[in-house]
Amino acid sequence: MPGITARCGVAPGWIVAWGVAVAAGAMLMNVYSMTPGSAGSPPVRWPGGSEIPLDRRCPTLLIFLHPQCPCSDASLDELAAAIDRTSGRVSAWALVYRPRTNDDDWFPGELREAMAAIPGLSIAEDHEGAEAALFGIETSGHVLLFGPEGDLWFSGGITDGRGHRGESLGRSALITRILDHRSSARPSIPEATGPTVPVDAPVFGCPLTTPGTEPGA
Amino acid sequence: MSIAITTAVLERNALPTVKERSEALYAERLHAGYLRVDRIFGVLMPLQWLLAVAFAVWISPYTWAGTTASVHAHVWAAVGLGGLIVSVPMVLIHLRPGALETRQCVAVAQVMIGSLLIHVSGGRLETHFHLFGSLAFLALYRDPRLLLTASAVIAADHFVRGVVWPRSIYGIATASPFRWIEHTAWVGFEDVLLIVGCRQSLAELRGLAARQAEAEAARASVEERTDELRRANGALRDEVAERRAAERALRQSEAQFRTLSEAISQILWVTDAGGSTEYVNGRWYEYFGVDPTDANLELWRDRLHSDDLAPTLEAWRFATQTGEPYHFEYRFRGGDGAYRWFLARALPQFSDSGEIVRWIGTCTDIEAQKRAEEALRRAHDELEDRVRRRTVELEQSNAALLDQIAERERVEQALRESQALTASVLETAPDAILAVDHCGRIVEFNPAAESIFAARKGDVLGRKMVELFIPPDRREQHKSGFARCLSGEEAVFIGRRIEVEACRLDGREFPVELAVVRVSGDGPPLFVGHLRDITERKRVEAALLEARDAAEAANRAKSEFLANMSHEIRTPMNGIIGMTELALDTELTSRQREYLKLVRGSAESLLSVINDILDFSKIEAGKFRLDSSVFGLRDAIGETLQTLALRAHGKGLELACRIAPDVPDVWMGDIGRLRQVVVNLVGNAIKFTDRGEVIVTIVRDEGVSSDGRLGLRFEVADTGIGIAPEKLRAIFEPFEQADRSTTRRFGGTGLGLAISSKLVAMMGGRIEVESRPGIGSTFRFTVVLEPGPEGERPSTDDLPRLVDRPILVVDDNATNLLILEEILRSWGARPSSVQGAAEAIDAMLAAAAAGQPFAAVLVDGMMPEIDGTGLIGRMRAEPSIAGLPVVMLTSAGAPEDPELISSLGILACLTKPARQSDLFDAIMKALGSPAPADPSIPVADSPRPSKGRSLRILLAEDHPVNQKVAVRMLEGLGHSMVVAGDGAEALRALRADRFDLVLMDVQMPVMDGLEAVRAIRAGEAGTGQHIPVIALTAHAMPSDRLRCLEAGFDSYLAKPVRRAELEATLASLDESATDRGPDTKAIANGVQAESNPAAHRSRIIGALEAACDGDAEFARELAASFLDSAPACLQGIQTAANHPDAHRLASEAHGLKGICRTIGATELADACQNLESAARDGQLEDTGPMVARIEDAWGTVRSALEALLTSEVPA
Structure with a gap:
């Protein structure tokens, strides 16, 4: 290293500073990736007025997506994995946010095809986020699972970071809820004897609405 | 890496x-x-x-x-x-x-x-x-x-x-x-x-x-091997090329060789290493006359001369063995049958391995050369023969020449060495060496001469020495002396060292020591002078003379100072002591008497100090002489101690003296100085002892000296403060005391022990001390004295009365008891001693009861509890012992009650330590007179009339006090007095009146005593009269005494004048006048004293003894010395008188006069004085009678001195 100092002027200190800076940048990047979006205020019971029907036979899963959000691909991949794990014992809906603009490219075809490739997943465009507003959703990738009785069983994201694929707490909880319903018709959740308590998980995704505007407006 | x-x-x-x-x-x-x-x-x-x-x-x-x-x-x-x-x-x-x-x-x-x-x-x-x-x-x-x-x-x-x-x-x-x-x-x-x-x-x-x-x-x-191979190939190629070139060259060379071989006129041949011929050229064939096509190349062996065959083969073998070039001469027989000489030369050719491969040689026809050589050899032989003969002749001639040359060289070498030595001596000599030829010209001038004369050798060589280095006023004298020397007369400066004046080139004169030798050779003589500059020596000599004069002047000044000091102190002391003694002769109260005694004691002490200083000064100056007289040891020591007893008893000290019985009592020696030593030691002991005792012991010292003298050992022991060991040696040094504080406490000059030490040494002994601080000191000294005549011993007629008589001694002091017992025992008595009054009473009662009462009792007056008078009182109360005679020993200064002594019947009171004679007298008195007698109680010394006739005395004294002292003393002795204030008055009084005696102070105003007595003697000259004149002077040095006697005084009294001394001097003069009755008569009859040779001799002897301060032995030594040296002086006077030499005559007379004055031969001295004066005045024509007078006077003096030397007892 003294040779370096003499020949190129790069002092060991600069190399250390470089390392520190790289580490700091990586940390910032992780912080960003691991910072969840707004959890919103989903209702504990299926709200009235939704155009999405509540399936009385099986749980109803709603996933709200922003079609331009880069995290949506990861959320769909995890949703596909969850539906695949639950063997379709769920009525799944993908509510794709569509603003008022009539842009054909807003809902990319690749995304649509990816959604279509998920078995049992129904796709619905959520114009101007009305459904999201109805269900109190503010962040893309937010998943709600309602029981056949309209009780909210799960609320949150199914990724562990922005656009992060792979095992996550939300996906595991979702799958567990669904599978518990399939095996016993009642979710095996803590305090099963009492009212069902929805499981929350952080949501990593883009905001569904532009800041300063009312959802559904 | x-x-x-x-x-x-x-x-x-x-x-x-x-x-x-x-x-x-x-x-x-x-x-x-x-x-x-x-x-x-x-x-x-x-x-x-x-x-x-x-x-x-x-x-x-x-x-x-x-x-x-x-x-x-x-x-x-x-x-x-x-x-x-x-x-x-x-x-x-x-x-x-x-x-x-x-x-x-x-x-x-x-x-x-x-x-x-x-x-x-x-x-x-x-x-x-x-x-x-x-x-x-x-x-x-x-x-x-x-x-x-x-x-x-x-x-x-x-x-x-x-x-x-x-x-x-x-x-x-x-x-x-x-x-x-x-x-x-x-x-x-x-x-x-x-x-x-x-x-x-x-x-x-x-x-x-x-x-x-x-x-x-x-x-x-591989590459390296390849390179090597490549290089080897290159080398092979080069070698092949070289070989080819060599072959070509060889072929060319061979062709050239064959051409050359055929072209030369010599035979050329080539053989192999073994000598087999391989090639010969055409000359060979031609010479041997054979056909080249059918020739045997070894033919030469047959044609070789038979005489040359063996040496030729030997030479060939040598060449082939050594490889050296072959070189030989031999003869071949040619085709014509005749032999010719050839010179064969051959060189070997070597292979690469160094072996010979062939020989190439030539044979050169040298027949003509041989013949020429033969002719030359014969000529050479003839020439050699001639040379040998000539050489023998030359060698004989050379040998003679060489001998001559060697001898000459040896002589020259010796000459050179001699010249070098001479030159070295001249160069290094510290003295100037110059040589002059017969003309007086300088021919040698060494460096020392250059330095002394400040002249360079080159400047003076050849010049006349007299003109350069002889002072102008001496040149004529030098020239005449030089001329006499040349003529063969003896010159004073040849062969001896003389001191002359020389001058340098610049004219400055300086003294030189000159020695000239004459060097005579074949030619005219040379004079070599050795000169030494003695300027510095002269200066040192002058300085030494000046220093000697200064030292002598200083010595004279010192002596004069001492004399003056003595005079100045003794003059008032004379008044103090004299007046005190006079006062003590008057009626006084006891207190006045005590005071006056203290005054006298103080004056005596002061006088003692002065005497110490003078004694020490005399000892240091080597002028101290011991007086010898007969004395009784016991009385002398007893009297001495009694003078010290007052001080001892005053301090409560016991002072005792023990003289061993075997010590003779009569001795010959200086009792005064012996007493001085004892006084000093005992005085010191008393001074430094506060309590206890001071014991003086005298015993015989072992050994007898060769001249029959005996030794005495004195010991003074005290119980005083003692002396520290490191001070023991120093106390005998002048002005030293053991402790400086003691000087302040006890006083003293510090000279006493130093003087004592010197005196003891002069008396043949030595002094030593042993001391322990706090315990006491013991001083011991020995003296060697001549025993006195037996007749001087004390009378022992009374001893039988003492023999076997019991005497009781009572004293609390054990030492005193022992001493008294020893004394009594030596007298034959039977002493018994007790240490207290009670024991004494008991002893006396017991003795009386036994029927053997004591014959006498000695009682110490001072004893504890019951003193002497108490004891005697008790005795008197006891009837059986009341009548015993008693002698009491008292302490000095102790109050005595005459009435008590009388009432107690004490026969005598003796002051301790009592003289043995006093003790003996007291005991004898006690034994002879059982009845008590009146004790003698000396109260005052009554005026004692003079033993001789009453004299009329003229006293010349300027000091009023001394006048009174002398008048009182003399009047007390029964003489009448006339007083003169100075010498002139005395002369007038003598002219006006007639006196028996003159006492004259030496130092007086107007006319001093010396001048006055000379005038008196001058006035008496020719009259036959001689009035005794006694000098009174405070000058205590012997030289002063000699000066007085020389001036004409008859005797001498040192101030302060003591009455006893004055009386003794007057008595001796009176006796002398009586002894000299015939002389006196002669004088009275107007007959010249000189007419009686015996009287004259007596005067001479008396003067000599007076000059020797009474030391008879010294006078004899001086007389012997004078008799040895005076004849030479007389001879010198006679020689100088016969060959009139005024200077030498005056010098010789002056020398004799000096030694005559020294011994007191005044007539002879006066005669010498007259001759000296005449010689100095150049009146040499009248010296004959003067010399005759000297010879007459010398005869008288010689006979007187010889008489002195032959007399057994000093006159």
């Missing part, structure tokens, strides 16, 4: 070994691999950066908020963080390719860029393989350290994220805290595989390097 190896090789300064080359290649290739992989990563790094940016842009270009889009953070991260990650590795790859730090940064960046890709790819599982790929890529470096670094970064990332965001990496929040290890383990698994791969690769690389090094070594060996 390669650099290091290369350096090591260079340091060894040798070609690298295969191993070193292998290591170098290995390091080189490894480094090349580093560079190569650096270049790969130099491409991959920016590509991955671009890939990350592309991933970000492709996967998450924007982030949305409703309908609002903005660039996604991943894009910024890919651009910014990616750029940051790849920046430093890129810089290092560019600037430091191959460096370890470059590789390490690449490893870190590679892992971080992978992490970035995983992030921007949304955590796709596939992108995780980037890390494994990165490790594989890093493995390309074949440096396991990089894998460890990368793995460490991965482990750290997993650890930190597992702690902070476990869900992001493990999917659950409850993952094990060590799960990062699991992930890292997989990476480590790959690391292991990759490291194994790296090591294999490195091993292969090392193997390749080794093989390449071996190949290189082999190739280098």
Whole structure:
């Protein structure tokens, strides 16, 4: 290293500073990736007025997506994995946010095809986020699972970071809820004897609405 | 590494070994691999950066908020963080390719860029393989350290994220805290595989390097062998070319050789090494007359002269054996049958191995040369014969010449050495050496002469010495002396050393010591002078004379000072002591008497101090003489101690004296000085003793000297303060006391012991001291004295009355008891002693009861409890012993009650220590007179009439006090007095009146005593009258006494004048006048004293003894010395008178006069004085009678002195 100092002027200190800076940048990047979006205020019971029907036979899963959000691909991949794990014992809906603009490219075809490739997943465009507003959703990738009785069983994201694929707490909880319903018709959740308590998980995704505007407006 | 190896090789300064080359290649290739992989990563790094940016842009270009889009953070991260990650590795790859730090940064960046890709790819599982790929890529470096670094970064990332965001990496929040290890383990698994791969690769690389090094070594060996072969081929080619050239040259040479051989006039032949002929030229055939085509080449052997065959073969054998050139002369018979001489020369040719391969020779016809040589040889032989004869003749001549030359050289060498020695002597001589020829010209002048005369040799050589170095006023004298010397007369300066005046070139005169020798040779004589500059010696001599005069003047001044001091002190002392004594003769109260005695004692002490100083001065000056007289030891010592008893008893000290019975009592010696020593020692003992006793013991010292004298040992022991050991030696030094504080406490000059020591030494003894501080001191001294006549012993007529008489001694002091017992026992009595009054009473009662009462009792007056008078009182109360006669021993100064003494019937009171004679008298008185008698109680010394007739005395004294003293003393002695104030008055009184005696002070105003007595003697001259004149002077030195006697005084009294001394002097003069009755009559009848030779001799002897201060022995020695030396002086006077030499006559007369004055031969001295005066006045014509008078006077003096020497008892 003294040779370096003499020949190129790069002092060991600069190399250390470089390392520190790289580490700091990586940390910032992780912080960003691991910072969840707004959890919103989903209702504990299926709200009235939704155009999405509540399936009385099986749980109803709603996933709200922003079609331009880069995290949506990861959320769909995890949703596909969850539906695949639950063997379709769920009525799944993908509510794709569509603003008022009539842009054909807003809902990319690749995304649509990816959604279509998920078995049992129904796709619905959520114009101007009305459904999201109805269900109190503010962040893309937010998943709600309602029981056949309209009780909210799960609320949150199914990724562990922005656009992060792979095992996550939300996906595991979702799958567990669904599978518990399939095996016993009642979710095996803590305090099963009492009212069902929805499981929350952080949501990593883009905001569904532009800041300063009312959802559904 | 390669650099290091290369350096090591260079340091060894040798070609690298295969191993070193292998290591170098290995390091080189490894480094090349580093560079190569650096270049790969130099491409991959920016590509991955671009890939990350592309991933970000492709996967998450924007982030949305409703309908609002903005660039996604991943894009910024890919651009910014990616750029940051790849920046430093890129810089290092560019600037430091191959460096370890470059590789390490690449490893870190590679892992971080992978992490970035995983992030921007949304955590796709596939992108995780980037890390494994990165490790594989890093493995390309074949440096396991990089894998460890990368793995460490991965482990750290997993650890930190597992702690902070476990869900992001493990999917659950409850993952094990060590799960990062699991992930890292997989990476480590790959690391292991990759490291194994790296090591294999490195091993292969090392193997390749080794093989390449071996190949290189082999190739280098092959190349080296190839080079050698190439060089060998080149050399062979060169050799072939050379050989071909040589063959050509050989052929040419052979052709030239054959041409040449045929062309020369000599026979040329060639043989092999063995001598077989291989070739001969045409001359050979021609000479031997054979056909070349059918010739036997060994023919020459047959044609060789038979006489030459053997030596020729021998020479040939020698040449072939040694390889030396063959050179020989022999004869061949030619074809014509005649022999001719040939000179054969041959040279060998050698092979490369040094062996002879052939001989090439020639035979030159030397027949003509031989003949010429024969003729020349014969001529030479003839010439040689002539030369030999001539040589013999020359050798004989040379031998004679050589002998002459050697002798001449030896003589010349001796001459040179002599000249060198002479020159050296001249050069180095400290004295000036100059030589003059018969004309007086200087011919030699050495360096010392140059220095002394301040002249250079070159300037004076050839010049006349008299004109240069003889003072002008002496040149004529020198010339005449030189002329006499040349004429053969004896010159005063030849052969002796004389002192003359010389002058330097500049005219300055100086004294020189000159010695001249005459050097006579074949020619005119030379005069060699040795001169020494004696200016400095003269100056020193003058200084010495001046110093001697100064010393003599100082000595005279010192003596005069001492005399003056003595006079000045003694003059008032005379008044003090004299008046005190006169006062004591008057009626006085006891207190007045006591005071006056104290005054007298103080004056005596002061006089003692003065006497000490004078004595010491005389001793130091060597002028001290002992007087010898007969004395009684016991009385003298007893009297001496009695004078000290007052002081001793005053201090309460016991003073005792023991004289051993075997000590003779009569001695011949200076009792005054002996007494002085005893007084000093006993006085000191008393002074330094506060209590106890002072004991004086006198015993005989062992041994008798050869002249019959005996030794006495004195011992003075005290119980005083003692003397510190380190001071014992110093106390005998002048002005020393044992302790300075004692000087202040006790006084004293410090001269007493020094004087005592000197006196004892003069009396043939020595003094020593033994002392213990606080205990006491004991001084011992010995003297050697001549025993006195037996008749002087005390009378022992009364001793029978003492024999076997019992006497009781009562004294509390044991020492006194012992002494008294010893004394009484020596007298034959039977002493008994007791130490107290009670015991004494008991003893006396017991003796009386036994019918053997004591004959007498000696009682000490001072005893404890019951003193002497108490004891006597008790005795008188006891009837049986009341009548015993008693003698009491009292202390000096003790009050005595005459009435008490009388009433107690004490026969005598003796002061301790009592003189033995007094004790003897007292005891005898007691034994002879049992009835008590009146004790003699001396109250005052009554005026004593003079023993002789009453005289009419003229006293010449200027000091009023001394006048009164002398008048009182003399009147007290029954004489009548007339007083004159000075010498002139005395002369007038003498002219006006008639006196029997004159007492004349020496120092007086107007006319002193010396002048006055000379006038008196002058007036008496021719009248036959002689009035005794006694000098009174305070000058106490013997020289003063001599001066007085020389001036005409008859006797001498030193001030202060004591009555006893004055009386004794008057008595001696009176007796002398009585003894000299006939003389007196003669004088009275007007007959010249000189007419009686006996009287004259007596006067001479008297004067001599007076000059010797009464020391008869010294007078005899002086007389003998005078008789030895005076004849030579008389002879000198007679010689000087016969050959009139005024100066010498005056000098000789002066010398004799001096020694006559010394011995008191005044007539002879006066005669010498007259002659001296006449000689100095140049009146040499009248010296005859004067010399005759001297001779007459000398006869008288000689007879007187011879009479003195022949008399057994000093006159």
